[in-house]
Amino acid sequence: MTKVEEAPRAPGPALRALPPRRRGPIRALAWTGGAALLAAAVAAAAVGFGGDSAGTAVAGRTPPATAQVTRTTLTETKTVDGTLGYGDPLTVSAKSQGTITWLPAEGSVITRGHAVYSVDADRRPLLYGTMPLYRELRDGVEGKDVELLERNLDKLGYDGFDVDDEFTWATREAVEDWQEDLGLDVTGTVQPGDVVVADGRIRVAELRKALGDTASGPVLDTTGTTREVRVALDVADEHLVRKGMRATVELPDGATVKGEVKSVGKVATETTSGNDTVTTVEVKVSVSGLKKPYDAAPVDVTIVSERRENVLAVPVGALLALAEGGYGVQVVEGASTGYVAVEVGMFADGKVEVEGVPEGATVAVPK
Template identity: 70%
Template sequence: MQRRARVDAGQEVSRARLLAWSAGGALLAAAVAAASLGFGGQPGTAEPARTPPATATVERITLTDTKTVSGTLGYGSPVTVTTTGGGTITWLPAEGATITRGRAVYSVDADRVPLLYGTLPLYRTLADGVSGDDVKLLETNLAKLGYTGFDADSSYTWATAEAVEQWQDDLGLPVTGSVQPGDVVVAAGPLRVASLKAALGAHTAGPVLTATSTTKQVSVALDASDRHLVRPGMKATVELPDGSTVPGTVKDVGKVATQKDDATTVELTLSVGRTGFDTGPVEVTIVAATRKDVLAVPVGALVALAEGGYGVQVADGSALTYQAVETGMFADGKVEVTGVPEGATVVVPS
């Protein structure tokens, strides 16, 4: 009856991760092919000593499985800010400028159009007697800007109108106590101006500028076959164009696959630490898995046993014996093994 070293499910996953993520698979194939030609032994059999072979020690280490992919540093996909009515553009921010809550995004007919934080665009006139989530958005922003005397409770009351009048007066706007959809710009958070689409003096109802978030991020077109190996929260190292590195964290793994140039990819987004670059190409190394306190040998030490499975050739004095092993994670040219003791000397075929 043939004997084959058992590999449990978790170890098979590690083997598969090796083949998909690193050059370890090629190393393993080459090592096993070379070893099987020269050995083909049975577990426990001994051979006379020949010319002293290259050896390595079975050591207890931490293995880290990584993947390096190319990406692009930036601020994410831009959105277009448009005017909803006629008028003349009388002020525009500079490209690259940051706009926060309450600050003007642009001006029409010398009236500022301020930024409010939220996810629901204003779609109707907000005035005394109106209620809804859009009212709560306005009231929440007014409260954050320091205005008081009302409750942020989705109901537009006379107290809300008074706060709006004070706010309009502070901005130098016509004091009406009501808010029209085109009076404000709503965005999820601070904006960074990416590009200007309109010019000063333009009389238009349409695109004014494009903007992104103010948080730098890295976008990666990840091979769709690797998607299951990455998850939000994974740590990464981002190499910048000048060779320096900053930490990163996987923020989002796309669920929509696209095909381009015979490659099917999903978008991978990472948050990054502070950098001196705004945009540019980067290299991202993601830590896929870590195995702490495991026994490991060089991948090249694995040999194909005649009875099936893998083993290592253990050097004990002048004698060499084959010992079957079970393999685990492959990383950095080494492989996790069980079946040999820590400190044992194994042959690494050249």
């Protein structure tokens, strides 16, 4: 640590305000770091080193407040508006003739093998997969759709066949057992309209049919079962957010839950409000530990955009702008004080990362 003698001088011009490390328009984004407080935190007159930089500190009045240089972790966060929900809905449509005789309740969750709806008292069960059935599955048929059917039958506990892309007599027998257990006509074949295919569990978001309606066209809308938050993020701030970042979601009642950025959209969208046009990308944040029964709600999402571990830091108010350029701190040793030039780094939590002073040193914090 290099101490320099405090040179007597007449009061100089007002100190230059320290600029934030990142400037630029921030729309719908609240900064919780300390950079914005610098102008108010810096003292009222420029400090000059004066004399030999290797000089000793001089005795002076005891500073009104002091703080120690500490080793800590600085975390910079951004808070944005978001909407809690279950993601985009998907529509389930009937592919057979008949009458709707049973429908699930809105909000209910349906898993593999259970009925999504019923036509003429016959259940339409859910199978997991990403390929819709598009043809009759029967003896001799081969393809990925056969493998999808066999994989689901295997998961439901039926056996005696190989899970592959061939529909054999063994597959037919398993299908017959399955149909009998469901109370369906035992045909040993599967038509596209006999089942509903989704990539996992589904949640019933909205019914599009009523009991007694004709079983053709949209029957109900579904979503996934995991709640997520969607954020319309200004493209100017897109570089601050990346997949895997931790987040905290504040609910309307003030409770908070943990979250994680799952995706950052690659398609920008323009929205106009009055005379202002904002270009945004969609950010999806998954949430965990959510106990409140919110189907949809406005929330605040706080994202950890930068983290600096094991750094030396002082309160932002301890920084002084030096007349020679750069920044420094006033180091206190007993009844003596002296100014030391420092390199500054990240601002966060009312503190600033510094280099040039040792851990444990005492610095003045002007009021």
